[in-house]
Amino acid sequence: MTTRPATLPVRGPGDRLSDLFWRRPRLLLALLIGPPLLWLGVVYLGSLFALLLQSFYSIDEFSGLVVPEFTLKTYAELIRPSNFDIILRTVMMAAAVTAGCIVIAFPIAYYAARYARGRWKAAFYLGVMLPLWSSYLVKVYAWKLILAKEGIVTWAAEGTHTSGILNALLSLPVIGGNSLSTSYIGTWIVFVYVWIPYMILPMQAALERVPTSMIEASSDLGASSGQTLRTVILPLALPGVVAGSIFTFSLTLGDYIIPQIVGSSRLFIGQAVYTLQGTAGNIPLAAAFAVVPIAVMLVYLAIAKRMGAFDAL
Amino acid sequence: MHSDARASFGLRLGAILGLLFLHLPIALIFLYAFTTEEKSYQFPPPGLTLKWFGVAWERADIWPPLYLSLKVAAIATALALILGTLCAAAMTRTRFFGRDQITLLVLLPIALPGIITGMSLRSAFAVMDIPFSTWTIVLGHATFCIVIVYNNAVARFRRLSGSIVEASTDLGANGFQTFRHVILPNLGSALLAGGMLAFALSFDEVIVTTFTAGQQSTLPIWMLQELIRPRQRPVTNVVAIVVFAATFLPILIAYYLTREGHETAGGGK
Amino acid sequence: MTAAVEFRNVTRHFGPVRAVDGVDLTIAEGSFFAMLGPSGSGKTTCLRLISGFDAPTSGEIRIFGEDSGHVPPNRRNVNTVFQDYALFPHMTVRDNVAYGLMVRGVDKATRRNKAEEMLSLVKLAGYGDRKPGQLSGGQRQRVALARALVNEPRVLLLDEPLGALDLKLRESMQDELKALQQRLGITFVFVTHDQGEALSMADQVAVFANGKVAQVGSPTDIYERPATKFVADFVGSSNVLPPALSRQFGGPDAWCSLRPEAIRVVEGAGQVTGTAGSARYLGAGTKLSVHLGRSEDMEISVVLPPGQAVPAPGTTVALQPMSGALHVMAGEK
Numbered sequence: 001m002t003t004r005p006a007t008l009p010v011r012g013p014g015d016r017l018s019d020l021f022w023r024r025p026r027l028l029l030a031l032l033i034g035p036p037l038l039w040l041g042v043v044y045l046g047s048l049f050a051l052l053l054q055s056f057y058s059i060d061e062f063s064g065l066v067v068p069e070f071t072l073k074t075y076a077e078l079i080r081p082s083n084f085d086i087i088l089r090t091v092m093m094a095a096a097v098t099a100g101c102i103v104i105a106f107p108i109a110y111y112a113a114r115y116a117r118g119r120w121k122a123a124f125y126l127g128v129m130l131p132l133w134s135s136y137l138v139k140v141y142a143w144k145l146i147l148a149k150e151g152i153v154t155w156a157a158e159g160t161h162t163s164g165i166l167n168a169l170l171s172l173p174v175i176g177g178n179s180l181s182t183s184y185i186g187t188w189i190v191f192v193y194v195w196i197p198y199m200i201l202p203m204q205a206a207l208e209r210v211p212t213s214m215i216e217a218s219s220d221l222g223a224s225s226g227q228t229l230r231t232v233i234l235p236l237a238l239p240g241v242v243a244g245s246i247f248t249f250s251l252t253l254g255d256y257i258i259p260q261i262v263g264s265s266r267l268f269i270g271q272a273v274y275t276l277q278g279t280a281g282n283i284p285l286a287a288a289f290a291v292v293p294i295a296v297m298l299v300y301l302a303i304a305k306r307m308g309a310f311d312a313l
Numbered sequence: 314m315h316s317d318a319r320a321s322f323g324l325r326l327g328a329i330l331g332l333l334f335l336h337l338p339i340a341l342i343f344l345y346a347f348t349t350e351e352k353s354y355q356f357p358p359p360g361l362t363l364k365w366f367g368v369a370w371e372r373a374d375i376w377p378p379l380y381l382s383l384k385v386a387a388i389a390t391a392l393a394l395i396l397g398t399l400c401a402a403a404m405t406r407t408r409f410f411g412r413d414q415i416t417l418l419v420l421l422p423i424a425l426p427g428i429i430t431g432m433s434l435r436s437a438f439a440v441m442d443i444p445f446s447t448w449t450i451v452l453g454h455a456t457f458c459i460v461i462v463y464n465n466a467v468a469r470f471r472r473l474s475g476s477i478v479e480a481s482t483d484l485g486a487n488g489f490q491t492f493r494h495v496i497l498p499n500l501g502s503a504l505l506a507g508g509m510l511a512f513a514l515s516f517d518e519v520i521v522t523t524f525t526a527g528q529q530s531t532l533p534i535w536m537l538q539e540l541i542r543p544r545q546r547p548v549t550n551v552v553a554i555v556v557f558a559a560t561f562l563p564i565l566i567a568y569y570l571t572r573e574g575h576e577t578a579g580g581g582k
Numbered sequence: 583m584t585a586a587v588e589f590r591n592v593t594r595h596f597g598p599v600r601a602v603d604g605v606d607l608t609i610a611e612g613s614f615f616a617m618l619g620p621s622g623s624g625k626t627t628c629l630r631l632i633s634g635f636d637a638p639t640s641g642e643i644r645i646f647g648e649d650s651g652h653v654p655p656n657r658r659n660v661n662t663v664f665q666d667y668a669l670f671p672h673m674t675v676r677d678n679v680a681y682g683l684m685v686r687g688v689d690k691a692t693r694r695n696k697a698e699e700m701l702s703l704v705k706l707a708g709y710g711d712r713k714p715g716q717l718s719g720g721q722r723q724r725v726a727l728a729r730a731l732v733n734e735p736r737v738l739l740l741d742e743p744l745g746a747l748d749l750k751l752r753e754s755m756q757d758e759l760k761a762l763q764q765r766l767g768i769t770f771v772f773v774t775h776d777q778g779e780a781l782s783m784a785d786q787v788a789v790f791a792n793g794k795v796a797q798v799g800s801p802t803d804i805y806e807r808p809a810t811k812f813v814a815d816f817v818g819s820s821n822v823l824p825p826a827l828s829r830q831f832g833g834p835d836a837w838c839s840l841r842p843e844a845i846r847v848v849e850g851a852g853q854v855t856g857t858a859g860s861a862r863y864l865g866a867g868t869k870l871s872v873h874l875g876r877s878e879d880m881e882i883s884v885v886l887p888p889g890q891a892v893p894a895p896g897t898t899v900a901l902q903p904m905s906g907a908l909h910v911m912a913g914e915k
Contacts, residue, residue, distance in 0.1 A: 014488075015487045017488070018488040029409065032399045035395070035399055036400035036419070037415065040459070043434075047430070047436065047437040048429075050433060051429070051433040054439065054440065066439070104334065111327070115324075124332075127332050128335070130336075131336065134339065136519065138342055138553045138557045141536070141540060141549070141550075142338035145338075145354045146338060146341060150353045152356040155357065193335075196335070250425070250426055255426065256520070257519060261537075261541070270426075270428045274428075274524075277432065290428060290429050293429060294429060
């Protein structure tokens with residue numbers, strides 16, 4: 001028994017390296033964090049920096065080549081009416097989409113948070129997660145089929161003799177159009193559809209934190225269900241709503257596929273970026289356009305932070 | 314409102330209609346893959362046929378994009394698995410200066426709209442004169458896939474009883490033995506789930522890809538072109554079904570993998 | 583006898599917190615050693631310093647005479663029974679027990695035999711094919727014990743080993759652990775906040791307070807002759823007498839401890855008189871509080887043997903300490 005040593009010998013390189021990491025835990029940490037940090041630092045931050053850099057370059061009007069000299073000329077171009085319209089249109093659409101998401105997401109989130117139990121809860125969770133994760137392009141495509149002039153909506157309107165309503169809707173100025181698939185209304189519907197899971201999840205998380213006893217207390221004190229909703233539930237759900245709206249707002253600002261497939265021919269920020277960097281070859285202006293959503297989001301985040309939205313993330 | 318656990322009729326109707334709103338459109342994709350009408354999206358379809366699956370199979374222009382998409386998704390997933398796991402391991406084991414900043418950095422590529430990631434990479438390629446290739450696509454995909462793997466791995470690391478790693482060391486295992494015999498078996502299903510999700514995300518991605526692909530076509534880009542300039546519409550639906558399945562199945566598997574892990578990982582306590 | 587573990591002026595700081603503050607300690611080979619103290623007293627950190635999961639800020643720890651400073655935990659012939667057992671959830675009980683042998687490259691057949699042997703030692707023969715999740719808390723604890731013993735460590739560390747068990751199981755495990763330690767002759771070092779556990783199992787007890795060792799000694803020493811007010815208070819129910827009161831009881835002019843059962847309530851004149859307060863029936867006697875003055879610290883406890891009449895509250899009682907029962911606390915000035 002006394003022959004058993006107090007310290008075991010080193011057996012091979014595995015032990016030796018292990019010993020080293022034990023003596024120098026920072027070395028192990030550096031080896032672990034190094035590769036991902038290098039990747040994100042170089043590829044991602046480097047690219048973001050390149051984006052900023054490009055946005056301060058300009059394009060030579062005659063040769064069409066990028067002039068790699070610092071200038072604010074490109075940003076000044078953003079304020080030209082035609083370009084500023086694009087920005088305004090996109091921001092307004094983002095706001096409208098966010099509002100739509102809040103209204104439709106609320107009953108789902110509220111039901112899932114308060115009433116769904118056990119298997120139903122799991123079903124609700126999957127029911128929201130699956131559309132969130134399933135193919136973006138397929139979802140957009142599905143709506144192209146639905147909203148097309150000869151598609152299911154027109155058919156349903158004819159079947160229920162409500163074509164009049166549909167046509168009245170489409171004949172509205174600005175937001176109307178030839179068919180739903182070529183109007184702002186259509187664009188809005190698809191945006192709402194594609195981003196709504198991003199609203200439901202944080203909303204549900206916030207609502208789950210509202211204690212049932214608080215709602216009971218409110219009705220106990222004589223509040224009607226409408227008053228309880230307005231004065232107790234909504235204020236408490238607000239952080240979740242703001243958190244969700246960060247997603248819906250930001251995602252709408254940056255999207256260019258949806259307005260390209262479903263909507264009028266008028267451009268959104270994303271489309272502007274896409275066309276400018278591609279066929280037009282004006283990378284500086286494309287980069288400056290891409291900075292706009294970042295700037296808008298920074299303002300939005302600053303407001304959201306003041307409202308305490310980050311506690312719900 | 315009373316404290317009983319029954320929702321009002323209006324609320325239930327709203328919730329159910331909301332869920333239907335989320336799911337019905339996808340069902341339509343399947344229906345239109347069987348329509349006999351190929352020039353428009355006529356509803357209801359004038360007739361049903363299976364011929365489009367055969368036609369899609371014969372179309373030579375579908376195969377290269379599919380192959381490219383699979384290749385990119387596979388490489389990006391592998392990279393994300395390595396980088397995401399390393400990052401998660403570093404973040405769970407120690408506290409150090411700049412931890413929060415690194416978390417933000419990992420999250421950023423998915424938190425900012427895809428167009429910013431895409432345009433940033435496009436700018437970088439322009440600044441550095443990098444020609445488009447499979448690798449430029451992989452670069453973008455791996456960047457936003459890291460966070461998916463990272464999230465799954467970090468959650469599992471947190472659930473693992475911290476002392477089982479110490480127990481292994483205590484019993485004489487060196488770091489590599491502990492990794493192989495204790496950490497990996499417990500992390501396995503979370504990594505598989507993370508990998509599945511990353512694969513699905515990469516396979517389906519179109520926004521960043523359009524900026525990093527140049528003239529190359531992945532399957533989503535092929536689909537996008539068909540959407541803008543349709544040729545045989547039902548064929549596009551057949552492809553859409555393939556894309557849908559390629560993202561849907563991994564997600565479902567990932568969901569069950571992590572759910573089961575919830576029960577087994579707690580077994581050490 | 584050689585020292586199994588020796589702490590030489592060991593300090594461990596976590597930022598501004600001195601978790602372990604200048605500890606000197608010698609743990610004899612083959613002893614059953616308890617580190618007793620409230621949470622945050624530094625006892626668990628000391629255990630982790632022995633196992634190697636923590637390193638001292640200054641000072642040194644010798645294990646069987648060797649400085650352990652450069653030896654990582656996996657190469658220390660010291661094994662631990664973790665507080666939450668830390669069984670590997672993905673392995674069978676047998677693989678859990680055989681783990682230490684596997685990572686040391688022992689062949690499969692030997693591993694299997696040794697694991698079965700260990701499982702019978704902890705009375706779990708036949709449980710080898712189960713998963714930890716299928717066992718009860720007590721059974722998991724035994725598996726953790728078998729797993730830690732399979733490598734034949736020279737020191738076995740136990741971190742609050744019985745903390746997660748219910749009372750009845752805890753008592754039977756105390757006896758088993760004690761018997762096991764005597765049979766194997768391995769040095770056991772265990773950490774606990776339960777003084778009853780420490781006193782009933784250990785040969786030697788170190789009482790920790792604020793990162794320092796307040797007293798080391800046999801259970802009898804600790805219980806009957808506490809060195810400080812803290813030990814007297816934490817370990818037992820001794821009366822702590824300030825110097826003035828000590829003199830009244832016929833002792834020296836110093837802080838003393840006096841066990842309640844070493845004071846008799848006598849008829850007529852005693853050393854000290856006081857007023858009887860509330861009484862509490864304990865089964866093996868009745869505990870009576872006696873007020874010697876107005877202030878709170880002038881109240882002491884006395885245990886009346888069964889059969890003796892309990893004085894009504896408010897009556898005057900005379901107290902007489904047993905000879906030699908008054909103990910000077912050397913650690914208090």
